[in-house]
Amino acid sequence: MNKDINKQGHFGSFGGRFVPETLIYALDELTREYSTAKKDPRFRRELSYCLSQYAGRPTPLYFASNLSRYLGRGIRVYLKREDLLHTGAHKINNTLGQVLLARRMKKTRIIAETGAGQHGVATATVAAMFGLECVIYMGTEDIKRQRLNVLRMRLLNAKIVPVKSGSRTLKDATTEALRDWVTNVGSTYYIIGSVVGPHPYPVMVRNFQSVIGKEARRQILAKEKRLPDYLIACVGGGSNSIGLFHPFFKDKKVKFIGIEAAGEGIFSGKHAATLVKGSVGVLHGAKSDVLEDKFGQINIAHSIAAGLDYPGVGPEHAFYKKIRRAEYYAVTDSQALKGFDLLSKVEGIIPALEPAHVIAYLQTRAQKLKPDSLIIVCLSGRGDKDLDIIYGR
Numbered sequence: 001m002n003k004d005i006n007k008q009g010h011f012g013s014f015g016g017r018f019v020p021e022t023l024i025y026a027l028d029e030l031t032r033e034y035s036t037a038k039k040d041p042r043f044r045r046e047l048s049y050c051l052s053q054y055a056g057r058p059t060p061l062y063f064a065s066n067l068s069r070y071l072g073r074g075i076r077v078y079l080k081r082e083d084l085l086h087t088g089a090h091k092i093n094n095t096l097g098q099v100l101l102a103r104r105m106k107k108t109r110i111i112a113e114t115g116a117g118q119h120g121v122a123t124a125t126v127a128a129m130f131g132l133e134c135v136i137y138m139g140t141e142d143i144k145r146q147r148l149n150v151l152r153m154r155l156l157n158a159k160i161v162p163v164k165s166g167s168r169t170l171k172d173a174t175t176e177a178l179r180d181w182v183t184n185v186g187s188t189y190y191i192i193g194s195v196v197g198p199h200p201y202p203v204m205v206r207n208f209q210s211v212i213g214k215e216a217r218r219q220i221l222a223k224e225k226r227l228p229d230y231l232i233a234c235v236g237g238g239s240n241s242i243g244l245f246h247p248f249f250k251d252k253k254v255k256f257i258g259i260e261a262a263g264e265g266i267f268s269g270k271h272a273a274t275l276v277k278g279s280v281g282v283l284h285g286a287k288s289d290v291l292e293d294k295f296g297q298i299n300i301a302h303s304i305a306a307g308l309d310y311p312g313v314g315p316e317h318a319f320y321k322k323i324r325r326a327e328y329y330a331v332t333d334s335q336a337l338k339g340f341d342l343l344s345k346v347e348g349i350i351p352a353l354e355p356a357h358v359i360a361y362l363q364t365r366a367q368k369l370k371p372d373s374l375i376i377v378c379l380s381g382r383g384d385k386d387l388d389i390i391y392g393r
């Protein structure tokens with residue numbers, strides 16, 4: 001456990017709990033339940049069974065020889081293939097962990113927010129598997145953009161509540177889900193989809209996603225007999241990246257690079273580059289970096305990748321940035337589309353638009369990395385869900 005976290009879930013000066021009084025009891029209950037479950041061999045066995053037999057872990061660490069050759073300068077890139085998991089992204093690592101907790105806590109109703117629809121699908125999936133009622137909050141803008149995921153969730157028996165307020169995207173869906181939780185806290189478990197929200201969510205989701213980094217560490221040591229020089233992952237809320245980074249936290253020589261969405265450009269006002277361009281503020285129950293205007297109103301984020309389209313970021317990333325444990329850069333929509341094309345063409349792997357930002361970063365800025373370096377990229381999801389966005393319907 002990272003000793004920079006105190007009991008209230010602070011990462012340095014970030015994190016904490018900025019929520020209505022009615023939720024404090026629920027968050028305390030969750031914190032207690034999670035810390036006993038984490039140590040319970042039965043819970044761990046059950047989770048590890050579900051991850052391997054249902055979700056498809058461990059995922060391969062694939063040496064992308066064609067991409068590496070394309071980049072040149074002796075750079076070698078390994079892809080951590082989270083795209084091969086059931087439901088097509090890393091999100092299921094977290095929803096499986098949390099649904100097992102919900103069951104332990106005898107909750108009968110699951111709620112979640114979703115942007116890209118990937119977290120909604122991953123939540124609806126595990127709720128169906130365990131026979132729990134499931135309600136998903138989703139902005140109407142995202143419902144339009146992610147038609148296929150909406151169909152999937154309905155098929156999985158989830159009820160979708162369209163959210164018409166604000167920017168009609170993830171930020172507003174999260175606000176509505178929090179509101180529902182306040183009202184129905186007795187029967188309801190709220191599965192948050194990233195390392196955001198009030199304590200204990202950022203720590204808990206980080207730990208569930210750390211399976212990515214733990215496996216990658218073991219796999220790279222087996223294949224290369226050494227640790228990588230760089231870990232690179234895209235950052236929306238920050239869960240796939242922190243899941244990859246965290247198990248390497250103490251390996252000071254391993255550099256962490258997080259890639260955010262620059263949308264139409266970081267000076268266009270239409271982007272989601274929270275760490276690169278944001279400032280400290282409070283959003284959805286935690287203190288972190290956020291995108292806000294000079295009056296403290298949260299800005300509308302923009303990215304072609306719905307999963308990156310969020311004006312906040314997990315507090316642990318704000319902390320990593322502050323202590324310079326990680327560096328963050330931003331990649332535009334049009335660059336991401338080129339990365340999407342490149343990986344599809346050279347490796348036969350169609351990435352989700354979110355990790356396509358990482359491929360684009362390599363494509364445009366590999367010359368900034370050390371020659372002959374060994375890199376692990378988190379390929380957080382597959383791109384089937386994005387074909388509508390790229391080619392229209």
Ligand SMILES: *Cc1c(COP(=O)(O)O)cnc(C)c1O
Pocket residue numbers: 089090091116118119193194195234235236237238239240241307308352354355380381382
């Ligand atoms: C949701 C999503 C992301 C962004 O979320 P993080 O919490 O930052 O990981 C990235 N990639 C894919 C494929 C996603 O579905």
